[in-house]
Amino acid sequence: MGTKYILSKGELHRQDNSLNFKNSNGNNYIPIEGIDEIYCLDEVSFNTKVIDFLSKNNIILHLFNHYEGYSGTFYPREKYMSGKAVIKQVEAFNEKRELIAKAIVLGIANNIHEVLYHYYRHGKEELKEFLDWLKDEMPKKLENSNDISEILLTEADIWYRFYNSFSVFLREDFVFNKRVKRPPDNPLNALISFGNTILYTKTMGQIYQTHLDQRISFLHSPQERRFSLSLDLSEVFKPVIVFKTIFDCVNNRKLSVEKHFDKNLNYCLLNESGKKIFLEALESKFNETFKHTTLLRNVSYLKAIKYDGYKLLKYILEDFEFNPFSLKEKK
Amino acid sequence: MNNITGTIINYYIHCKRQCYLHYHRINLEDESGLVKIGKALHERHNTEEIEIDNIKLDKIKGEFVTEIKKSDADFNASRFQLLFYLKKLKEKGVIKKGRLTFLEKNKVDKKNHEILLDDSSEKELEDIISEIKILVSNSTPPAIEKNNKCKKCAYYAFCYI
Ligand code: SF4
Numbered sequence: 139m140g141t142k143y144i145l146s147k148g149e150l151h152r153q154d155n156s157l158n159f160k161n162s163n164g165n166n167y168i169p170i171e172g173i174d175e176i177y178c179l180d181e182v183s184f185n186t187k188v189i190d191f192l193s194k195n196n197i198i199l200h201l202f203n204h205y206e207g208y209s210g211t212f213y214p215r216e217k218y219m220s221g222k223a224v225i226k227q228v229e230a231f232n233e234k235r236e237l238i239a240k241a242i243v244l245g246i247a248n249n250i251h252e253v254l255y256h257y258y259r260h261g262k263e264e265l266k267e268f269l270d271w272l273k274d275e276m277p278k279k280l281e282n283s284n285d286i287s288e289i290l291l292t293e294a295d296i297w298y299r300f301y302n303s304f305s306v307f308l309r310e311d312f313v314f315n316k317r318v319k320r321p322p323d324n325p326l327n328a329l330i331s332f333g334n335t336i337l338y339t340k341t342m343g344q345i346y347q348t349h350l351d352q353r354i355s356f357l358h359s360p361q362e363r364r365f366s367l368s369l370d371l372s373e374v375f376k377p378v379i380v381f382k383t384i385f386d387c388v389n390n391r392k393l394s395v396e397k398h399f400d401k402n403l404n405y406c407l408l409n410e411s412g413k414k415i416f417l418e419a420l421e422s423k424f425n426e427t428f429k430h431t432t433l434l435r436n437v438s439y440l441k442a443i444k445y446d447g448y449k450l451l452k453y454i455l456e457d458f459e460f461n462p463f464s465l466k467e468k469k
Numbered sequence: 470m471n472n473i474t475g476t477i478i479n480y481y482i483h484c485k486r487q488c489y490l491h492y493h494r495i496n497l498e499d500e501s502g503l504v505k506i507g508k509a510l511h512e513r514h515n516t517e518e519i520e521i522d523n524i525k526l527d528k529i530k531g532e533f534v535t536e537i538k539k540s541d542a543d544f545n546a547s548r549f550q551l552l553f554y555l556k557k558l559k560e561k562g563v564i565k566k567g568r569l570t571f572l573e574k575n576k577v578d579k580k581n582h583e584i585l586l587d588d589s590s591e592k593e594l595e596d597i598i599s600e601i602k603i604l605v606s607n608s609t610p611p612a613i614e615k616n617n618k619c620k621k622c623a624y625y626a627f628c629y630i
Pocket of ligand 1: 484485486487612613614615616618619620622623624625628
C-alpha cells in the first residue's frame with residue numbers, strides 16, 4: 139500500500155523499470171515497488187509510455203489542476219470482473235437502494251457522534267443537544283423517510299448541524315459559518331474540499347480491488363459522477379479521516395491561516411507547504427491501524443474502506459446486513 | 470465441464486464457499502501473501518508448464534504428470550485436482566499416471582505420491598463434478614464454514630468482516 143504525491147510542476151518519465159520525476163530541483167526517482175497510486179497535484183507532463191507502464195504495474199493515477207481541482211483518474215484496465223456481481227449490484231439498486239442509503243446516513247451520524255463525543259467529554263457541553271439529536275431524533279426521522287430525496291435531506295441536515303458545531307471546539311481564526319464548495323472562500327472550506335477529494339479518490343482505489351462496479355451507487359444518484367459509488371462509500375469516513383485530521387491540524391497549530399494558505403478576493407487555497415503538511419497528516423490517518431473486532435487483525439483506515447466494499451458486496455450477493463464502518467469496529 | 474478447472478475441483482474439496490466465489494470470478498486480493506509465494510514457487514519449479522484446453526499442467530515427463538504443491542495442508546483437494554487433469558488427458562486419448570509432490574510435508578508421510586485414475590476414483594471425480602454444477606447454479610454462495618483453514622484463505626476478510 140503506497141501513495142506518491144507529486145506537489146510541484148514537472149515531467150514524469152519512464153526510466154527502465156521505474157519512474158523519474160524531473161522538476162526544477164532535478165531528478166527524483168520514484169521506485170514503483172509498493173506504489174498503488176500516484177497523485178499529480180500540479181501541472182505534470184507525461185507520455186503514453188508512462189501510462190502503459192503504470193497500467194502494467196496496476197498503478198492508478200489521479201490528476202489535479204494547480205487549484206486543487208480534481209481533473210480525473212487514469213485507471214488501469216479492470217483486473218477484477220464478475221458478471222454475477224454486476225447483475226446483483228444492479229438488482230440491489232432497483233430493489234434496495236433506500237435501505238443501503240439509510241445505512242450510509244446512519245453510519246455518518248454514528249461516526250460524527252463518536253468524533254464529537256470526544257469534545258463533549260472534555261467539557262464542551264454545548265454539544266449535548268446535537269449529540270442527542272444524532273442518537274434519538276435523527277434515526278427516527280430516517281426510519282420514516284420513504285424515498286431517496288427525504289433521505290438526502292436528512293443527510294444534508296446532519297452535515298449542516300455538524301458544521302455549525304465547529305465554533306464550539308475549533309480555534310477561532312478557522313471557524314466559519316457557511317460552507318462554500320467551489321471555489322472555497324476560507325481556509326476551513328479549503329481544507330474540507332481538498333480533504334474530501336483526496337478521500338474520494340482514495341476510495342476509488344480501494345473499490346478497484348473489490349468486485350463492485352464504481353458507477354452503480356445508492357445514496358448518490360448514479361448519474362452524479364462516473365465513479366459515484368466512491369462518493370457513497372467515502373461518506374462515513376469523512377468524520378473519521380478528513381475531519382479528525384483537520385481538527386488536529388487546526389487545534390494543534392500545525393496549520394496557520396497566515397503561513398499555509400493563499401488568499402485571493404474570491405477564493406482561498408492551501409499553498410504548497412500547507413498542502414504538504416495536510417497531506418502528510420491525512421496519509422498517516424489512512425495508515426493508522428487498529429485491531430478489528432471480528433477480523434482480529436490489524437486493519438488500517440484505508441483497508442477499512444475496502445472492507446466496506448466487501449460488506450456491500452456481501453450484502454448484494456447474499457443479503458448480509460450492511461453496516462458501514464463505525465468507530466466501534468475498533469477493539 | 471468446460472468451465473470447470475483443476476482449481477475449482479481443489480477449492481470444492483477445500484471449501485464449497487471458496488469454490489462458488491472463485492467460479493463466479495469473485496477473486497479478492499489475497500492479503501496473507503500466500504498466493505504470491507505460490508506464484509513464485511511455480512515460476513521457479515515449472516519451466517515446463519503445459520496448457521491443454523483450459524488446464525495448466527505443471528509437468529509431463531515419461532508416463533507421469535506431476536503437480537507440485539507448496540504444502541500438504543489439503544491432500545485430498547490436491548489429489549482430486551490431479552485426478553481431474555488425468556481425466557482430461559484420458560479424454561484426449563493420453564493415459565498417464567499422476568505424481569503429487571509436496572515441497573513441505575506436515576501431515577502426510579512422504580513428499581511424493583503416486584495418484585492413479587482407476588474406475589473408483591474416476592467415479593468419485595464424476596460425482597464431484599456433478600455436485601459442483603449444482604452448487605454454482607445456486608443464486609447465493611454457501612454459508613461460511615468457520616474453520617482454521619480460513620485464516621490462510623484469500624477470502625478471509627470477505628467472509629469474516
Ligand atoms: S474464509 Fe473460510 S469460509 Fe471463507 S472461503 Fe475461505 S475457507 Fe471458505
